[in-house]
Amino acid sequence: MTDTPLTSVSPTNLIGLTRADYKGAVSTLCQGCGHNSIANQIIAACYELNIKPEKTMKFSGIGCSSKSPTYFLGHSFGFNGLHGRMPSLAQGAGFGDTSMRIIGVSGDGDTASIGFGQFKHLSRRNFPMTYIVENNGVYGLTKGQFSATAERGKTLKKQGTSRYLPVDICMEALISNASFVARSFAGDPRQVKDLIKAALSHRGLSVLDIISPCVTFYNLDTSLHSYSWGKDHESHLHELSFVPPREEIMIEDFEENTIREIELHDGSTIVLKKLDVEYDPTNRWDAMHMLEEAYLNDWLVTGLIYVDPDQPSMYDLYNLVDKPLNRLTEKELRPSEEALNKINARMF
Numbered sequence: 001m002t003d004t005p006l007t008s009v010s011p012t013n014l015i016g017l018t019r020a021d022y023k024g025a026v027s028t029l030c031q032g033c034g035h036n037s038i039a040n041q042i043i044a045a046c047y048e049l050n051i052k053p054e055k056t057m058k059f060s061g062i063g064c065s066s067k068s069p070t071y072f073l074g075h076s077f078g079f080n081g082l083h084g085r086m087p088s089l090a091q092g093a094g095f096g097d098t099s100m101r102i103i104g105v106s107g108d109g110d111t112a113s114i115g116f117g118q119f120k121h122l123s124r125r126n127f128p129m130t131y132i133v134e135n136n137g138v139y140g141l142t143k144g145q146f147s148a149t150a151e152r153g154k155t156l157k158k159q160g161t162s163r164y165l166p167v168d169i170c171m172e173a174l175i176s177n178a179s180f181v182a183r184s185f186a187g188d189p190r191q192v193k194d195l196i197k198a199a200l201s202h203r204g205l206s207v208l209d210i211i212s213p214c215v216t217f218y219n220l221d222t223s224l225h226s227y228s229w230g231k232d233h234e235s236h237l238h239e240l241s242f243v244p245p246r247e248e249i250m251i252e253d254f255e256e257n258t259i260r261e262i263e264l265h266d267g268s269t270i271v272l273k274k275l276d277v278e279y280d281p282t283n284r285w286d287a288m289h290m291l292e293e294a295y296l297n298d299w300l301v302t303g304l305i306y307v308d309p310d311q312p313s314m315y316d317l318y319n320l321v322d323k324p325l326n327r328l329t330e331k332e333l334r335p336s337e338e339a340l341n342k343i344n345a346r347m348f
């Protein structure tokens with residue numbers, strides 16, 4: 001006889017959901033694809049943050065990466081849009097119901113080529129959403145052409161040599177005034193999860209550029225987008241922990257002056273433990289300088305690159321009512337006859 005119960009009960013979070021409640025459909029992406037590992041960390045982050053799936057909307061463009069939202073948060077709303085057009089879709093839907101949380105997943109092709117203009121304007125508007133770029137340096141879905149983030153001089157048997165200098169998504173986000181910019185690596189799940197949690201707690205646009213290897217078309221050990229390069233070369237800016245609101249900050253074994261706390265809008269805190277370099281993620285100039293240095297030296301530097309928790313989000317710039325726009329009645333939406341007459345009178 002044994003005391004082990006025949007059925008074990010899965011643990012639940014504070015809103016009574018199990019981790020399985022945050023899963024989506026079974027992935028049809030290649031085994032070992034970095035995108036799968038990122039989807040798993042989105043599931044873990046949302047479970048641990050007690051996020052209500054039915055209060056979340058997922059958006060994407062086109063690409064293997066843009067298929068990812070199917071593989072997490074199966075009980076949320078989602079829209080797989082056109083290539084590069086995820087930002088405008090998300091913006092329209094967000095303004096319809098500002099009470100919803102928005103997660104967008106894009107690829108390096110989707111963001112840094114066809115969707116570049118949309119991405120830059122989303123950044124300068126500080127639209128409140130978590131924008132994850134699953135960056136593999138190629139167009140995975142269309143069989144591995146080099147994307148705009150591939151380093152110059154890399155050679156693939158079928159594609160030849162990449163001719164142009166790469167686009168740095170974090171640098172582009174910074175230049176466009178994004179208020180939260182981070183980089184991570186799919187082979188570093190703990191950091192990916194903590195950064196996703198921080199990004200989900202930021203009121204504004206949070207851009208997360210995650211190096212996500214394409215094991216089928218760009219498995220080149222010498223590329224910054226491969227697992228082997230990431231494993232051997234990843235360099236953390238800081239040791240990072242995310243502390244939700246009302247939880248005590250407990251970091252063991254730290255020396256005085258080695259901890260930096262940054263409080264986000266919802267009361268959660270990002271705790272950064274200094275490593276061997278001095279880095280201030282609230283200083284935009286330092287961030288640009290660090291990215292330039294990393295680029296010149298082929299360093300894969302990961303962590304929170306920049307954050308401004310106080311920059312007003314796009315919603316704050318408009319005179320919005322508390323009630324979501326899609327729940328306003330016709331009576332509430334329609335101007336009175338008197339107001340309409342005034343508007344018309346101004347036209348003549």
Ligand SMILES: Cc1ncc(C[n+]2csc(CCOP(=O)(O)OP(=O)(O)O)c2C)c(N)n1
Pocket residue numbers: 062063064065066083106107108109110111114134136138139140141142147
């Ligand atoms: C308007 C338009 N142009 C081109 C394509 C072809 N296309 C589909 S996915 C893709 C690139 C995807 O690359 P990326 O965003 O990096 O995603 P990955 O597959 O690498 O995750 C392209 C060019 C398309 N679907 N629509």
Ligand code: SF4
Pocket residue numbers: 029030032033034035064065136140141213214215216217
């Ligand atoms: S082709 Fe590349 S990006 Fe697409 S699923 Fe396979 S490994 Fe992932």
Ligand SMILES: [Mg+2]
Pocket residue numbers: 063107108109134135136137138139140147
């Ligand atoms: Mg890609």
